[in-house]
Amino acid sequence: MKVLIVEDEILIAEQLQRMLKDIAPQVEVLDILHSVKTARRWFMQNAEPDLLFMDIQLSDGISFDLFNYFDIKCPIIFATAYDEYAIKAFKVNGIDYLLKPIDEEDLIRALEKFKALQKNATISNELLQSLVNHPSHQNRIYKEKLIVQHRNASLPIMLNDIDVFYLDQVIYVVTHDGQKYVAEQNTLDEIEDILNPLEFFRAGRRQIINQRAIESYKGDTSGKLYVKLKNQHVPEVEISREKAPVFKRWIDR
Structure with missing residues (x-):
């Protein structure tokens, strides 16, 4: 399984890489990218990974800007210190939303969800609908x-x-x-x-x-x-x- 990490905090990125190695030795981390600019360059020159780990607030902007340039179809696990972006994350192939510091059990569950999606179906529109039931937004009331x-x-x-x-x-x-x-x-x-x-x-x-x-x-x-x-x-x-x-x-x- 080929994984790409987009994370501007080097220590956190390295910790995530170590956790993935311990939990899922079959994972190959293709690269660790630290900015929107380097991520744009990477996607211009490479095929999509099997799974993308992505922070949201990067050193030079918001990672969601990537979706203005690329139709990224691979599943994405977002890892961030902020919970207010969960709605947007589930609109762009997000399959899980982990809050920092990343808990090992949460990471294991996210990887299991990815494996289940691989077995049963590609990401569907049901994910967009499921965001309504996401724990961070069960009581979300939109402005009128x-x-x-x-x-x-x-x-x-x-x-x-x-x-x-x-x-x-x-x-x-x-x-x-x-x-x-x-x-x-x-x-x-x-x-x-x-x-x-x-x-x-x-x-x-x-x-x-x-x-x-x-x-x-x-x-x-x-x-x-x-x-x-x-x-x-x-x-x-x-x-x-x-x-x-x-x-x-x-x-x-």
Whole structure:
């Protein structure tokens, strides 16, 4: 079994490597990568591993940025000191979410889960659905409203009324009726963390779209997708070739 470790804390990465060697001697650690930049270079030059161990907050950014460039299909076990990313982790082939310091029994269970998936099926959309029952988020209640700026005043609007968020120096919010507002948040990552991933999709670095707003989508010969929204005030949304399979799984679950 070939494993890749993406972890910016050298001591933790080495400890994980030793634990894997003790627990599963058949594991071959292909490499230990310490940043988003080196991970991008690695995936450009190598085939995917059988299993990926990945920290989330790396020295030069968030490891989720990799999914903006690559359609990573191998199972991923996330290991992090933070529990607020579990929702996002299960959207991108995450099969387990371990909190640091990594407990040996938790690691064993995660590897057993990986082996069971290998035997029974590839990662399916059921994993996305299962995040609702994840221990870190059993009582998660998503926001229903968002505070936006409008004519020098703060205005609450329902999230269900929003068709798209997009970045253009600031975060703009476009509602079903074509109204455009400025969000109080500074980044799309902040927006994404308060949204239900079953309802909203991160189309790329600059856009998040509401599933209810989608009218149709089509592909081209390069593998990109073009999503048409019901809202005539919003132009077609482009989804990269790498992210197209993720979008298809999300919308077809």
